[in-house]
Structure formats: C-alpha cells, structure tokens
Amino acid sequence: MKITVIGAGYVGLVSGVCFSELGHEVICVDHIEAKVDMLNRGEVPIYEPGLQALIKANRERGRLRFSTDLRASVQPSDIIIIAVGTPSLPSGQANLSFIEQAAQEIGQAMNGYKIIVTKSTVPVGTNERIRDIVAKCTNVPFDIASVPEFLREGTAVQDTMNPDRIVIGTDSPSAGQQLTTLHQSLTSNIIVTDIRSAEMIKYASNAFLATKISFINEIANICEKVGADVTKVAYGMGFDQRIGASFLKAGIGYGGSCFPKDTQALIQIAGQMDYDFKLLKSVVEVNRQQRYNVIRKLVSLLGQLTGKTIGIWGLAFKPETDDVRDSPAYEIIAALSDMGAVVKAYDPIAADNFRHHCDVSGLIYCENAREAAWQSDALCILTEWEEFRQIPLSDIESWLKSPYLIDGRNIYEEEQLAETQLVYYSVGRPGMNRGVKETAPFIML
Incomplete structure (x- = not known):
C-alpha cells in the first residue's frame, strides 16, 4: 500500500x-x-x-x-x-x-x-x-x-x-x-x-498502567514501614494471571510523553461529562509525591541541603531513550536547587535534551558517571541505565565524599551492597537499607 x-x-x-x-x-x-x-x-x-x-x-x-x-x-x-x-x-x-x-x-x-x-x-x-x-x-x-x-x-x-x-x-x-x-x-x-471505543481504549489502557505503577509505589511505602520487600511482593503478585507482572516495579514514579499527559486528559474528559474520576486523580497525586521520596531521604541523611553537592545519575524518564518529557528528574533537581544544593548530573544519552528543556540555574552537566559522583555528599539514581548497574559499588564508594547512595530505581542487590560501607536507601526494600532512618518530617512538595 x-x-x-x-x-x-x-x-x-x-x-x-x-x-x-x-x-x-x-x-x-x-x-x-x-x-x-x-x-x-x-x-x-x-x-x-x-x-x-x-x-x-x-x-x-x-x-x-x-x-x-x-x-x-x-x-x-x-x-x-x-x-x-x-x-x-x-x-x-x-x-x-x-x-x-x-x-x-x-x-x-x-x-x-x-x-x-x-x-x-x-x-x-x-x-x-x-x-x-x-x-x-x-x-x-x-x-x-x-x-x-x-x-x-x-x-x-x-x-x-x-x-x-x-x-x-x-x-x-x-x-x-x-x-x-x-x-x-x-x-x-x-x-x-467503533471509533469512540477505539479512542477510549487508548486512554483507558494508559490510565490503568499508570494506576498499577502508583499502586505498587504505595505498596512500597507501606513495605518500608512494616518490613516487607516490595520486589518480593510484586513477584508474588505477578503470578496471578488477573494481575500480571508488568508495571509492578516500585521506584520514583512514571514520566514520559504518555502517562502524565493521558491521565490528565482522561480526568478532563470525565470532568466535561460531570464525572469526578477520583481514582485517577489519586494516581496522579501519588505519582507526584513519590518523586520527592528522594528529597526526603536526603534531608534525613544530610539535614539542611544548602551547600551540599548532590550527584544525579539519569535524566531520561526511562532507560534506552533520550526522552526527558515529564521526567522525575526535573522536579527532583529543581527541588534540590531550591533547597540550596549544588547538583551535578549525568545521563548516557539524554543530557542534551535535558539541557535544552531544563531552566534550573547552576545545574552542572557531567561527561561521565564518575564525574557526577566525585566528591558529592550523596548520589541519587533516577534512571535505571544498564551502564549504572555495571559500575561496582566499591567504585561509587571511593568516588563519593560521603558514602550516601539513594537508589530510586532499585538497581542494586544485597550481595553487591555487602561489599561496601555505603549508607544505602532503595524503594520499598527496608531490609536492604543501611543507615537510613526517617528522622525528617514528611515533606509535602
């Protein structure tokens, strides 16, 4: 044709x-x-x-x-x-x-x-x-x-x-x-x-997947309080054919060009029909707040962030793309800057796109992962690039000024961590966390 x-x-x-x-x-x-x-x-x-x-x-x-x-x-x-x-x-x-x-x-x-x-x-x-x-x-x-x-x-x-x-x-x-x-x-x-059903299938599909992500992130937050491991919870859930294993990966929330835009659009479509889509509004708010768990843990570790240097690994909203649209990195980096931190960031592919769209003053773009981590008071992983998984944790520990690692994507395993003295935080895996206590008040941002 x-x-x-x-x-x-x-x-x-x-x-x-x-x-x-x-x-x-x-x-x-x-x-x-x-x-x-x-x-x-x-x-x-x-x-x-x-x-x-x-x-x-x-x-x-x-x-x-x-x-x-x-x-x-x-x-x-x-x-x-x-x-x-x-x-x-x-x-x-x-x-x-x-x-x-x-x-x-x-x-x-x-x-x-x-x-x-x-x-x-x-x-x-x-x-x-x-x-x-x-x-x-x-x-x-x-x-x-x-x-x-x-x-x-x-x-x-x-x-x-x-x-x-x-x-x-x-x-x-x-x-x-x-x-x-x-x-x-x-x-x-x-x-x-029919045409209208096809149009709705797209919105309903994306809204449901966004709901799964926000749901597992809420479960992760509860796991941290009760001592369960969200990765094991999600693994067990995924075998249920009514649920499925996809989109049950806890982290710092969804981003990109589709989920944020389509959930908001569906909320508006419902509102125009005088229907209050409460569930989807909650999905959006959960996703927004999930991004700030990184900030909460940094405050818990470092106290005031003024003058602290924070390394960031990952600017794309997900790996294997240079797309930075509605990436969690935007809000996290902006919040760190507003709190007086010096931010150094690295991404294997997406740095140029992020530089073009991001207006955070003072953000330092680094040429490699080591440069972003070097002499930083803490390192935050925001995108699960394979490159980051391959870096030995002992190297990260030697690069950092203070041994604080915030793993927003749960890319490391316990046996890797055992070889270091890193103070480590992951999402919904309290048994993996070392030296991190929720001493700071819950910050609504």
Whole structure:
C-alpha cells in the first residue's frame, strides 16, 4: 500500500519506518524542515534502538521518503496516518490544534478516495471532528479510522513489529477490512470496533498502567514501614494471571510523553461529562509525591541541603531513550536547587535534551558517571541505565565524599551492597537499607 504519515515525531517516525519495513511505500511528512533534512541525510532526531538501521535500509530500497510537502505526499497515497502531537494545555486537556491543522491540510490536498487514520492519542469524539474538518475542504469521498498506538519508548520498533494487539475503530466496513489487511502480518489479535471505543481504549489502557505503577509505589511505602520487600511482593503478585507482572516495579514514579499527559486528559474528559474520576486523580497525586521520596531521604541523611553537592545519575524518564518529557528528574533537581544544593548530573544519552528543556540555574552537566559522583555528599539514581548497574559499588564508594547512595530505581542487590560501607536507601526494600532512618518530617512538595 501507499502510506503517508503526517508527523515525524516518535510515533509517526517509528510507525512509518516499520510500515516501510513491511514492504509498503511510505512518505513521512513533517513541517520542520531541519528535521526532514536530518532524516534525508540518514540521521535520526530521536534515540530509539534499531530505528536508524531500518531507516537506512528502507531508504536504500526506495520504500521510505521524508518530505515537508504535505499536499504532494497526500495525493499519491491510499492511507493517510495522522501522528502529530497532542500536548497538554494548562487545563490538562489535550491540545488538538495540530490535529485540526493536519485535517484541514489533508482535506485541501485530497484528489481521490483516502482512508484517514488517527494514530495520535486524542479525546473521545476527535475523529468525528476530523471528519467534519476534512468534509468542509473537499467533496472527494473518504473514510475515518482510529488506530491508536501502544509503543514503549526504548522498545518502540519491537513493539510495532510485534504488537500485543491492533485496535481499529471505524464505521466503514471496507476501511476496516483494508486496515486489517495492512496489519494482519503483525498479529492475529486485531480488534475492529467503533471509533469512540477505539479512542477510549487508548486512554483507558494508559490510565490503568499508570494506576498499577502508583499502586505498587504505595505498596512500597507501606513495605518500608512494616518490613516487607516490595520486589518480593510484586513477584508474588505477578503470578496471578488477573494481575500480571508488568508495571509492578516500585521506584520514583512514571514520566514520559504518555502517562502524565493521558491521565490528565482522561480526568478532563470525565470532568466535561460531570464525572469526578477520583481514582485517577489519586494516581496522579501519588505519582507526584513519590518523586520527592528522594528529597526526603536526603534531608534525613544530610539535614539542611544548602551547600551540599548532590550527584544525579539519569535524566531520561526511562532507560534506552533520550526522552526527558515529564521526567522525575526535573522536579527532583529543581527541588534540590531550591533547597540550596549544588547538583551535578549525568545521563548516557539524554543530557542534551535535558539541557535544552531544563531552566534550573547552576545545574552542572557531567561527561561521565564518575564525574557526577566525585566528591558529592550523596548520589541519587533516577534512571535505571544498564551502564549504572555495571559500575561496582566499591567504585561509587571511593568516588563519593560521603558514602550516601539513594537508589530510586532499585538497581542494586544485597550481595553487591555487602561489599561496601555505603549508607544505602532503595524503594520499598527496608531490609536492604543501611543507615537510613526517617528522622525528617514528611515533606509535602
């Protein structure tokens, strides 16, 4: 099939590249000329394992192109995929201005029947809005469909090529059949439903996963008080098929481009329907407070943080990505700076992105892990990069001015810790903690 993907961001770029790998002719369109030029040079604007090799291979095969010309890209294509951003407004609602602009430009470019697919995460009813916008711009027949994405950054190529399921929302049987054909080589788990249900499936899925994360973090906080180990609790829970093992990893909470945005958007959607989504509001608040456990432990160890040097390992919201959107590191570093600490930070991939978006004055960016830890009064691990797991704890102990290690991602095990004199804190594993007492008052930040 001939496919045009509008929006060469994370979702659009990965989706377009993977469709070309399946043998389809794909044009990825983006209005940012510098990004398109970069892609046409074979460079990739995001860090995603395996993506650059696929781009190179499919450009060489002639199945993948990049362009800023939406009109010229839409006209030869059978399927138009909208994958532009839907960032949060201050109210928490999704900003649909990019969606609406794309719909208008598609309508103006139409020269024959097309299936217009929305892959962006959008509130229920948005595809009907897209239909209205396109219809005002053309008399050419078309169909609308919602095919939400379920990618995980860091494994997005793998997730696209091996999805758990494909959800297709459409009121056109013929469009549903064509889209089923497009995806059937990926999985037999294809769900064809109405458009509004497909839109809701995406929000409900992300909200539920965010709820699992906040739940296990609450369990971790209780484990610290009663002497249980949250990793063992989560392991035992995960064998229950009704629960499952995924997203039961305690830490400093979720971040990224999806969960924070989508939970807030779903709360707003419910509010517009006069429904108070109390559970999801609590999920969001639990996640916000979980980030500050790092600060509470530092205060407990060091007292006043003014003039203290704190090393930070990890700025991306998760490993294997350079995405720093809504990373817990933002709020933690900002709070440390506000409390008078000197902060030194290192991330293997995401430092440049963080520097571009972070306005915390005085933050010191380090070239390697040792530099960030060197002569620091404490070290905090905020992202579970494999590089950090491989560093011997004895090295960390020798680098630090004071032997304080706050492991916000539970990356170390007891046998590693036993070889050092580190004062150690992890999340929900009180049996692992050494020398850490909750002497400071609980700080609501």
